[in-house]
Amino acid sequence: MIKLIYRDCCHMLSKTICFLLGTRAQLIKTAPVALACHELGLRTEMLWTGQHRETIDDLLADFGLQDLEKEALYQGPEVNSIGRVAPWAWQCFRSSRQSHRMLFARYGVIVTHGDTFSTVLAAWLGRKSGIPVAHIEAGLRSFNLLNPFPEEINRLLTFRWSDIAYHPGEWAGNNLHRYKWLERIDTGQNTIVDAVRLALGDELLEPPEQPYAVCSIHRFENIFFTGRLKSIIAAIEAAAEQVPIRFVLHSATRKRLEATGLLQRLQAHPGIELLDRMGYFKFVRLLAGARFVITDGGSNQEELSLLQVPTLIMRDHTERQEGLGSTAQLVKPDPGQLRTLIATLPVKVSRRPQIGGPSPASIIAQHLAQVLVKSC
Incomplete structure (x- = not known):
């Protein structure tokens, strides 16, 4: 019904949903x-700010979105060092400011996600252009402005400049009460649920022939402070003495490991295999077969809670609730502590993950269709 209403009302006006994104996780x-949205017949386009460029085409192909219309606000190399942040941010800001009247004349709503610079830019552009801004994954908080930094600040700015908040559950929704103007839509779960469903399909997850663990470290506070990075690497080396580790390297992480001389040390370690980043579907299957995972990624925390894989989060704080107290725990970069934790981790039983409940993506798409109808 919504599909028919949308086509009757908005087809001639060519109203389009703009997804403004910049990172793999987004x-x-x-x-x-x-x-x-495509299933409902809604037009979509993507504005790409390009913090991450590595394997983006592979990700689009994984999800069958290789034909999605997209326009880049940034044309330079991947932002994998502090020195590239300022020129990247300036180019994105200048490009969007110069062209926002032309670009946004055709958009009925701007959709943004999460807590990056792209998220804030989308909210600012929508407010400047008078176009509704819809924020996916709204309401997550750490309640610590400096940790994670700058993500917590980015979220607060985005809450203030958004019109619609798609929040994943009651806890996140309660964090938005002070923003009275927001239209709050509870998606029940995070949209990562749908991504994992698509990645795994109906496959039965069989245990690997040899046990292994996965490591993924990339956050600013972990890789750009040399002392902490060295402590993390020492902890990972200690873990590799117990279980072979497959270390998936973000480009920023690889660059920092090279600069600090730690990459060669890891390459020489018999228990550590260094892997380049890969497509999402392949990565999810890698995670699903792991004995445990060491990570500092919020999205990984969410994915692994669905997969029921023990997760050691190399962070002091997390704004995510998924898995805490069951599959996930915060850990310090301490080799002794990590050895003790790994020895007591439960063994995951091989089974098909039970990922139930309504589709958050469908809830959002249905609502976006209504937003477009109102804009006609």
Whole structure:
């Protein structure tokens, strides 16, 4: 019914949903929403700010979105060092400011996600252009302005400049009460649920022939402070003495490991295999077969809670609730502590993950269709 109403009302006006994104995690979590929009016959486009460029085409192909219309606000190399942040941010800001009247004349709503610079830029552009801003994954908080930094500040700014908040559950919704103007839509779960469903399909997860663990470290506070990075690497080396580790390297992490001389040390370690980043579907299957995972990624925490894989989060704080107290725990970069934790981790039983409940992406797409109808 919504599909028919939309086509009757908005087809001639060519109103379009704009997804403004810049990172792999944002693309992964919004891809199921774009697919759900396509199923309703809604027009979609992507403005790409390009913090991450590595394997983006592979991700689009994984989700069947390789034909999605997209326009880049940034044309330079991947932002994998502090020195590239300022020129990247300035180019994105200048490009969007110069062209926002032309670009946004055709948009009925701007959809953004999460807590990055792209999220804030989307909210600012929507407010400046008078176009509704819809924020996916709204309401997550750490309640610590400096940790994670600058993500917590980015979220607060985005809350203030948004019009619609798609929040994943009651806890996140309660964090938005002070923003009275927001239209709050409870998606029940995070859209990562749909991404994992698509990645695994109906496959039964069989245990690997040899046990292994996965490591993924990339956050600013972990890789750009040399003392902490060295402590983390020492902890990972200690873990590799117990279980072989497959270390998936972000480009920024690889660059920092090279600069600090730690990359060669890891390459020489018999228990550590260094892997380049890969497509999302392949990565999820890698995670699903792991004995445990060491990570500092919020999205990984969410994915692994669905997969029921023990997760050691190398952070002091997390704004995510998924898995805490069951599959996930915060850990310090301490080799002794890590050895003790790994020895007591439960063994995951091989089974098909039970990922139930309504589709958050479908809930969002249905609502976006209504937003477009109102804009006609």
